Amino acid sequence: MRKRVLSFLLLVLILGILGVNPPVLHAAQIQVVTTFSILHDFVSQVGGEQVVVNSLVPAGADPHTWEPSPREASLVAKADLVVANGAGFDDWLLPLVQNAARPGVPIVLASEGLSVFEQDHDHQGHQHGHESDPHLWLSVPNAIAYVEKITAALAELSPEHSQYFTGRSKVYLQELEALDQKMLELLAEISPKNRVLVTYHNAFSYLAERYGFEVAEFLVENPEAEPSPRDLGRLVELLRNLSKPVVFTEPQLTSGTRYVQALAREVGAQVYVLYSDSLTSEVSTYVEMMEYNLQVLLEALR
Ligand SMILES: [Zn+2]
Known part of the structure; x- marks a missing residue:
């Protein structure tokens, strides 16, 4: 930090000699790297113009299957702060940080300290992947905890801007609390017999x-x-017993969509899209994403 202040002062001095106005805020901006687009949004909401945020996995891509490239290493090398989800979601980040990050750069694992759901279904067909669901942010109270953690990390990194960060965070947290209340109220209208979410991957627990x-x-x-034939068979059975069979797919999972469509055809179910792991040009913020999901759930199941 001191080094940055010194180089900033030097820049001011040079620009002063040259008679140019220095770009005051930009010289001190904190460089933050997040693993995926939803964390990018949280950091931007709190950090405002005091941060420059880059997401390693671009919006619209699937963070589970991401393969880091030299572009990602160079972003990590410039970072003052790294924000990841944790809970097994973005483990591919760790070697990247070990190889590329400057020593002592803090890494925030946004899900740390929150309770992670272990898989409690009887899914013997599943032999790949996580034993637990890492998508904690799809419950708004968890997103609130993520934002609080990010706020604390930014304030610690740049104490001179801590009031700025806590002020912005407070406004954003009020927005998230209102979103949570709205979801609780409106989703309560869905009849108990329609309260089953059948999705492509384990993201919605x-x-x-x-x-x-x-x-x-x-x-x-x-x-x-x-998916194995056995998994498909199990869900066919389940959907046939529902009064309103609906299957949800996700826009970033291109290969999954055909299984979902085949399943839906088999039982005459309707297919809807929910967002889970990535923002897009249609839903460019977390709040927009959750509002979209809320409307889809109401339309599909109410
Ligand atoms: Zn996922």
Whole structure:
């Protein structure tokens, strides 16, 4: 930090001699690297113009199957702070940080300290991937905890801007609390017999728990895996017993979509899209993503 201040002062001096106005804020901006787009949004909401944020996995891509390239290493090398999800979601980051990050650069694992759901279904067909669901952010109270953790990390890194960060964070957290209340109220209108989420990958157990969906059934544990005939058979059975059979797919999972469509055809179920792991040009913030999911759930299941 001191080194940065010194080089900043030097820049001011040079620009002063040259008679140019220095770009005051930009010289002191904190360089933050996040593993995926949803964390990028959280850091931007809190950090405002005091941070420059880069996401390693671009919006629209699948963070589970991401392969880092030299572009990612150079971003990590410039970072003052790295923010990852943890809980097994973005483990590919760790070697990248060990190889490329400057010594002592803090790494925030946003899910750390929150309770992670272990898989409690009888899914013997699943031999790949996680034993647990790492998508904690799909329950808004967990997202609130992520934002609080990010706020603390930014304030620690740049104490001179801590009031700025806590001020912005407070406004954003109020927005998240309002979103959570709205979701609780509107999703309560869905009849108990329709409260089953059948999805492609194991991403929605936190959303299900928070907003009162009894079961979050899925075809594969992790998008790297292919569903077995047995998994497909199990879900066909399940969907045939539902009064309103619906299957949800996700826009970043291109290979999964055909399994979901085949499954839906088999039982005459409707297919809807939910967002889970990535923002896109259609839903460019976390709040927009959750509002979109809320409307889809209401349309599909109410
Ligand atoms: Zn996922």
